[in-house]
Amino acid sequence: MAAAGVGVTACSGPDEHNPRLPDPNAQATIAKSAVPEGSGVIVGEFVVTQPEKGEFAAYSAACPHQGCNVTDVVGDTIQCACHGSQFAVADGSMTQGPATTGLTPATVTEDGDELQLTA
Numbered sequence: 001m002a003a004a005g006v007g008v009t010a011c012s013g014p015d016e017h018n019p020r021l022p023d024p025n026a027q028a029t030i031a032k033s034a035v036p037e038g039s040g041v042i043v044g045e046f047v048v049t050q051p052e053k054g055e056f057a058a059y060s061a062a063c064p065h066q067g068c069n070v071t072d073v074v075g076d077t078i079q080c081a082c083h084g085s086q087f088a089v090a091d092g093s094m095t096q097g098p099a100t101t102g103l104t105p106a107t108v109t110e111d112g113d114e115l116q117l118t119a
């Protein structure tokens with residue numbers, strides 16, 4: 001009978017075994033005009049959305065499933081390509097797993113024609 005070995009496997013996957021929390025020090029700036037109405041855009045560590053004209057919201061881009069950054073905003077859906085989770089532009093809530101919770105809200109502050117984003 002072979003002795004059971006302790007296997008150590010290098011993980012080259014995207015954060016699959018190293019979930020991370022949203023970066024508490026993240027910040028970014030984006031022009032309001034760069035955020036599509038009824039949709040959103042990924043800016044560094046954030047996803048910025050404009051669910052209704054002139055109403056902006058921001059979330060951490062860190063997927064609550066296993067910590068990949070979300071990868072795309074298509075229409076009213078924020079998508080994570082790592083395992084297929086999806087989130088609503090309207091409020092960051094989870095609309096398709098495997099994530100079980102929505103995106104973590106961030107702070108968005110309007111400054112003239114720009115938006116300041118902070119964790």
Ligand code: FES
Nearest residue numbers: 063065066080083
């Ligand atoms: S990290 Fe698994 S779906 Fe986003």
